[in-house]
Amino acid sequence: MNANAPDRLPAEKAERRIDLRSDTVTQPTDAMREAMRAAVVGDDGLDGDPTVRELEAAGATAMGKEDALFVASGTMGNLVAALVHANRGGEALVDEHAHVARSEGGGISRLAGLMCTAVRSHDGMMDLDALAASMRGSYSRHGAPTAMVVVETSHNHAGGRALPLPYLAAVGERARAAGAAVHVDGARIFNAALAQDVPPSAIAAFGDTVTFCLSKGLSAPMGSILAGSRDFVVRARSYRRMVGGGLRQAGCVAAAGLVALRDMAGRLADDHRRARALWTHLRDQEPALIGNAPDTNIVLVHLGASGPGGATACAARLASRGLLVRPRDADTLRLVIHRHIDDDAIRIAAAEIVRAAGMGR
Ligand SMILES: Cc1ncc(COP(=O)(O)O)c(C=O)c1O
Structure with missing residues (x-):
């Protein structure tokens, strides 16, 4: 850390904006831009784009699955998975704070036709008894049969929690007993894998299928991978077409995804270290603001009572100082560390958050 670095943003006009809204703000690297320029491409909807x-082969290998499909976004990957697993019928069981239920436009219900049932959860993990009690077999007389269970790791709403592998195994057991598929929403599966010191395939193994994003901490400009069995991917390809995701010379962006897979997973350790540093600064200055130490690259700040101290007002105060964050809910801020956040930014962010949180009390 640079000892001469300022510990405050200039009050009037921030010379330097610190953007902790999401790791999706990461810009493509020079290597990605060069790979995009040089990519050999074809018509992916006709005879294919090499x-x-x-990228699909590399994505499948990384996840330990037979095959994979390049999709425009994590949302599209989760939607297509729901379409295949449920064939426009049945029920999806998800944790009550799952991204797929809260932040994807309701697509698994409105487009894929699944009833979406939120299971009581804590720290990103569904209550296993509640999960088992919610399962309905295919001959249920009263409810829609459970077609799919979704697990999300790392868990966005739970502050980037990397869900324990025994928990994932327990979910798989219960799902299989009811004949339901397990889909892993692994938008940030590389962060979860790093935190748990396992390859991402060791996490993906708990799911029949998995989505992961190239466009978050891995810094690609767009795109996600949906992986599963060969048969699943054949059907997924058809549904991807149905939802408008059939692409043409998509190798132009897939080339950046290949660089993301090859070069970027290792550097997520820097994001995790800095997230921990931010948490430590906050703990040292204002321990009431934080909970457990972060597993990955997301830090939650608990502001206490809403009103003047509410998260929206606090985020606005921070934005006026050049620090961009997003409220997670009425009294919690979510801070996401990524490639463009250095050690000085962490120190400044901590000081600004302590100041802005104090003003709301
Ligand atoms: C856990 C999780 N799943 C899915 C998505 C959706 O990804 P995309 O924004 O690429 O649609 C996100 C995006 O933030 C996410 O955090």
Whole structure:
């Protein structure tokens, strides 16, 4: 850390904006831009795009699955998975704070036709008894049969929690007993894997299928991978077309995804270290603001009572100082660390948050 660095943003006009809204703000690297320029491409909807195919093969290998499909976004990956697993019928069981239920436009119900049932959860993990009690077999007389269970790791709403592998195994057991598929929403599966010191495939193994994003901490400009069995991917390809995700010379962006997979997973350790540093600064200055130490690259700040101290007002105060954050809910801020956040930014962010939180009390 630079000892001469300022510990405050200039009050009037921030010379330097610190953007902790999401790791999706990461810009493509020079290597990605060069790979995009040089990509060999074809028509992926006709006879195929070789660079897309290469990315799909690399994505499948990383996840330990037979095959994979390049999709425009994590949302599209989760939607297509729901379409295949449920074939426009049945029920999806998800944790009550799952991204797929809260932040994807309700697509698994409105487009994929699944009834979406939120299971009581804590720290990103569904209550296993509640999960088992919610399962309905295919001959249920009263409810829609459970077609799919979704687990999310790392868990966005739970502050980037990397869900314990025994928990994932327990979910899988219960789902299988009811004949339901397990889909892993692994938008940040590389963060979860790093935190648990396992390859991402060791996490994906708990799901029949998995989505992960190239466009978050891995810094690609767009795109996600949906992986599963060969048969699943054949059907997913058809549903991807149905939802408008059939692409043409997509190798132009898949090339950046290949660089993301090859070069970027290792550096997520820097994000995790800095998230921990931010948490430590906050703990040292204002311990009431934080909970457990972060597993990955997300830090939650608990502001206490809403009103003047509410998260929206606090985020606005911070934005006026050049620090961009997003409220997670009425009294919690979510801070996401990524490639463009250095050690000085962490120190400044901590000081600004303590100041802005204090003003709301
Ligand atoms: C856990 C999780 N799943 C899915 C998504 C959706 O990804 P996308 O924004 O690419 O649609 C996100 C995005 O933040 C996410 O955090």
